[in-house]
Each structure stands twice: as structure tokens, then as C-alpha cells.
Amino acid sequence: MKSSEFSVLIVDDEPNIRSGLAKGLKGEAERVDIASDAEEALAKFEQWSYPLVIADVRLGGKIDGIELVRQTAHKYPETAVIVITAHGTVETAVDAMRAGAFDFISKPLDLNLVRQQVRKARQHYELRIENQQLRSRLADAGQISNILGTCAAMQDVFHQIRQVATTEATVMIQGESGTGKELIARAVHDLSPRNGGPFVAVNLGAMPESLLESELFGHEKGSFSGASRQKPGCFEQASGGTLFLDEVTEMSAKSQVDLLRVLESGQFIRVGGEELLSANVRIVSATNKSVPALIDDGSFREDLFYRLNVIPIEVPSxxxxxxxxxxxxxxxxxxxxxxxxxxxxxxxxxxxxxxxxxxxxxxxxxxxxxxxxxxxxxxxxxxxxxxxxxxxxxxxxxxxxxxxxxxxxxxxxxxxxxxxxxxxxxxxxxxxxxxxxxxxxxxxxxxxxxxxxxx
The missing domain is CATH 1.10.8.60 (Helicase, Ruva Protein; domain 3)
Incomplete structure (x- = not known):
């Protein structure tokens, strides 16, 4: 049987400590269970879910308290573990924290301190449940990331985001100003395997051409007047993550060629440098203009458009x-x-x-x-x-x-x-x-x- 209530499992091989803690914590949790060793504790997880475990570092049996922390963190990552250590054993407490313990308490036990730690763990648990419920309500209202919408047009956009996010495909977002194109770019990033990496946004329409190359690719010290130090560009800053190129159609002809070269080769050189660097980024671009019309009048390269527009997402006004x-x-x-x-x-x-x-x-x-x-x-x-x-x-x-x-x-x-x-x-x-x-x-x-x- 599983439960969403706040339950505590006390693990200690000393009967007096087990019973004393269980009795002292009755008012802090809806359910308090006990186990004499780590093996019994892990078996109890098969019948019940415990948001909090309090375990002594020294336990009888094959598994000690540190190993119990590791196994709990691996199998039940949402469970917090407070470990009980002998007085003055700082190294043991550090090992427990590195293994994934929520906190530690030194012997001799102070029941008031134990209660404080339990309340702290309960606050974390209740906040996590509240956040999960909030996300669920927002999802029911029609939301993905920070974007709201229940109409058919936005549901189509949400569907496209979910489909493309898990891939490495280049995305071009088109829509009028103020429709939330950057929010969509962030949603693609947040739902992608690259979400642990940076999301770097650059507005190409607000960037003077003289600075754009340095902004995108970086520069070496002394490469031009005022370059007092080496500076990484957006491609380096976004390494391992997503680079969002807003107002991409505002780029000059030269800048378009530079960007196309990077997209084709996956490599670039800092301004004033010689070292060939790899561009480990996913490109998401956006524009509020009709790209086919810009291609027709010669102001935007057709080959660059095809590189950027692998997956198009149209944002409704x-x-x-x-x-x-x-x-x-x-x-x-x-x-x-x-x-x-x-x-x-x-x-x-x-x-x-x-x-x-x-x-x-x-x-x-x-x-x-x-x-x-x-x-x-x-x-x-x-x-x-x-x-x-x-x-x-x-x-x-x-x-x-x-x-x-x-x-x-x-x-x-x-x-x-x-x-x-x-x-x-x-x-x-x-x-x-x-x-x-x-x-x-x-x-x-x-x-x-x-x-x-x-x-």
C-alpha cells in the first residue's frame, strides 16, 4: 500500500532508541514505523512510502546507515534521510551528506532538535506536493512551460513543441511581435535533453553589425581597439545548451554568410584568433517577418533559411x-x-x-x-x-x-x-x-x- 501522507520510518538497532523516537514523534507525522536494520527498512518500502527516514549510521546487518542513504537516494529519490551519528564524528556526517542525506543529528539525541529536523523535512515534503499539484492544475488549464493557451491553435503549438523538443533539430519560430516566441524557444529548451545546459538569447536586430561577429563568436585579447581581454561569444556561452537567435532576419548579408558557415561546419573561430572551436549548441531562431518575401527581394539567403527552418513553428497572433x-x-x-x-x-x-x-x-x-x-x-x-x-x-x-x-x-x-x-x-x-x-x-x-x- 502506498500513501501520500507524511510518514516517518525510524531505523536503529537499539530498541530503546527506536521506541523512544517513535513515541516522541507521534505528533509530528500521521504515521511512524520502525525497523531494526537496513534490510527490514528497505522491505517496508514495498508496502508503504516514507517521505522521511531517520537512521543510525551504525546498524546491525550487512548494510550500514551510509549505504542505506545511497540505496534510498537511488530507489526513492523523493525520500529524505536524516542520519544519527556518534558525537564528534564529523567525517561520518560529511560522508552521509555526500551520499545524499537530508541532514544529520549527533548523539546524545536531543528530542526537541529531532522534532525541529522532522518539521523542516515535512515543510520540504509539503512544498514539493504543493508544487506538483500546482503544475497539474496549470497543465489542466492548458499550459506548457510558461505558455498558456487552450485554443486549438495553441494546442497545435504545444504538440509541435513536445515533438521537436526531444530531438536536436533546428527550429525556426515565426509570428508577430509580442506573441511569445522567446517563451516557446525556452519551452523547447526546457523539455529537451539539453535542459541542464545554458539557454542563451541574443537579439540580432538590436546588435550593430560591427559588434555582431564578436558577440556570436567571441574575440581574442587585442583583436581590435578596446578588446582588453579574451571574450567568449554566444556560441561558447551556450555550449551544451540552446542558442536562441531572435530577429534572425535582421542580419546583414555578411553575418548571414558567417552564420551559415557555422551551421554547415559546426565550427567557428574567435575574432582575431586561429583556434578552430566546435559549436556544441542547438539553434532556435525567430522572426516576425515573412521570410519568403525577404528571400524574393534578396535580403535573406534562401540556403540559410533552409538551414534554420528544419522545424517551423507558427505562433498565432x-x-x-x-x-x-x-x-x-x-x-x-x-x-x-x-x-x-x-x-x-x-x-x-x-x-x-x-x-x-x-x-x-x-x-x-x-x-x-x-x-x-x-x-x-x-x-x-x-x-x-x-x-x-x-x-x-x-x-x-x-x-x-x-x-x-x-x-x-x-x-x-x-x-x-x-x-x-x-x-x-x-x-x-x-x-x-x-x-x-x-x-x-x-x-x-x-x-x-x-x-x-x-x-
Missing amino acids: LRQRREDIPLLVEHFLNHFCDRHGRPLKQISPEAMQTLVAAPWPGNVRQLRNVVERMVVTHTDAIIHDHQLPLELQQKSGSNSRATLACTLSDAVEHCERETISAALAACDCHRENTAKRLGISIRTLHYKMGRYGLH
Whole structure:
């Protein structure tokens, strides 16, 4: 039988210590069990789960306390082990900690000190359970890493992230500014085997061409004026991890050639250097521009695009995922109320309709800023429509608002139908192009067309 309650297992070959600790800890745990040696303790794990074990270093039997710590850490990594050591045996305590012990207590035992250690272990256990439950709730709400979304378009993005994360494939993320492209890049990294390595982000659009080569590949001391020391570049800093190249389409022609050379060879040289270095990184890039159009006008290399665009991920705009706006608003409200020390606030139904119907040219970033502004500037517990930023009220328009039904779900459906209809018209009713423009699968498009009577 397994249990999620806080249970303690006491392991000691001295009956008086076993019984004394068991009696003294009755109020600190829902269950306290005892074992006379390590073999009996490990057998008890087959019937019950113990968040905490208290074991003497010296035990009768073939397994001593240090080895029990090692085996417990290997088989039951979420179990904390507090070891009991003889007075003044510092080396033994150090060995126990290196083996994975949570803490140690020296003899003669002070029951009050033991209780304090047990409470500390229990706090760690309860915090871990709370975090697991929180992650589960967020997953049910539609979340991967720090990205929220329950609409079909975002579920498609989540599916792509999970598929590509476990590979070494190069990823290009495309979407409007403010849609969360860096969050998606971080999610790919966090779910990948490289998540123990660094995630290094560089904004190529904000980097002068004269500094870009040094920023990416590093430089040697004295290689140019002001180079007073050797400096590793982003490729070295991200070694073993992920290098995120944001606004990759802003690179100059020369920089594109330099990057292409590294992607093809997997090697680079620092500015002013001679040593050939290996690029042990995974490349994830992003752009808010139409790359095919840039290729057509000659401002972006087609061969570089194919190197970067092995796995494309299209991020929908906020206008294409309006049904996620209430979820995002609630998330940002809770976040900023906590961050700024404000009481929790709510959005009135009318205000939420306005938020859902707004054009959001700045996408999720703009919505996040608007919610933070409302949290900081309004003291009311409920934020009403007239308290929203004026530009949102004006752009929503009274005529547009009058066409919305009085419920939030009706408002979302109205906006979604209009968006799909406009996209179909723009793509001359070509369904594959329409689905790509909307950032959804062709299957999702067919379903929504049937739902809204769009043929």
C-alpha cells in the first residue's frame, strides 16, 4: 500500500532508541514505523512510502546507515534521510551528506532538535506536493512551460513543441511581435535533453553589425581597439545548451554568410584568433517577418533559411486565439496583484467583452502591459469597462460592441467567426493557406467552418 501522507520510518538497532523516537514523534507525522536494520527498512518500502527516514549510521546487518542513504537516494529519490551519528564524528556526517542525506543529528539525541529536523523535512515534503499539484492544475488549464493557451491553435503549438523538443533539430519560430516566441524557444529548451545546459538569447536586430561577429563568436585579447581581454561569444556561452537567435532576419548579408558557415561546419573561430572551436549548441531562431518575401527581394539567403527552418513553428497572433484572452487576463491579474501587493481584482463581463474584441496589435505583450496598468492604477475590486485604457474602448467601437452577444462565449465565437471568414476571403477560400494564415491545423479549420456555417 502506498500513501501520500507524511510518514516517518525510524531505523536503529537499539530498541530503546527506536521506541523512544517513535513515541516522541507521534505528533509530528500521521504515521511512524520502525525497523531494526537496513534490510527490514528497505522491505517496508514495498508496502508503504516514507517521505522521511531517520537512521543510525551504525546498524546491525550487512548494510550500514551510509549505504542505506545511497540505496534510498537511488530507489526513492523523493525520500529524505536524516542520519544519527556518534558525537564528534564529523567525517561520518560529511560522508552521509555526500551520499545524499537530508541532514544529520549527533548523539546524545536531543528530542526537541529531532522534532525541529522532522518539521523542516515535512515543510520540504509539503512544498514539493504543493508544487506538483500546482503544475497539474496549470497543465489542466492548458499550459506548457510558461505558455498558456487552450485554443486549438495553441494546442497545435504545444504538440509541435513536445515533438521537436526531444530531438536536436533546428527550429525556426515565426509570428508577430509580442506573441511569445522567446517563451516557446525556452519551452523547447526546457523539455529537451539539453535542459541542464545554458539557454542563451541574443537579439540580432538590436546588435550593430560591427559588434555582431564578436558577440556570436567571441574575440581574442587585442583583436581590435578596446578588446582588453579574451571574450567568449554566444556560441561558447551556450555550449551544451540552446542558442536562441531572435530577429534572425535582421542580419546583414555578411553575418548571414558567417552564420551559415557555422551551421554547415559546426565550427567557428574567435575574432582575431586561429583556434578552430566546435559549436556544441542547438539553434532556435525567430522572426516576425515573412521570410519568403525577404528571400524574393534578396535580403535573406534562401540556403540559410533552409538551414534554420528544419522545424517551423507558427505562433498565432492574439487575434487568432481570442478564446484564450479570458484565461490570460486572469493569469496576469493574479500575477500582478501578487507582484505589486494589491488585493485580487476581477474584470466585469462588459470589460472582458471589450478585451476579447480589441485588435491587440501588440499581442500578448500588449495585453500583459494593459493588465498590469489596470492593477497598478485602479483600487476597485472590480475593473469595469469604462476603466479600461481609452484606446481599447475606442478601437473596440460601440458598433462592434453592439453586435456582440451578452455572454463571453458568444463574444468569443463572434470574433472567431469573423476572423476565419476574413482569412478565407484573403486566401481566396484556399483552405490550406487559410489554416496556415490562422496558425491552426487544416482539421481544426474544417471543424470550425462547419460549426460557423462557412463554406
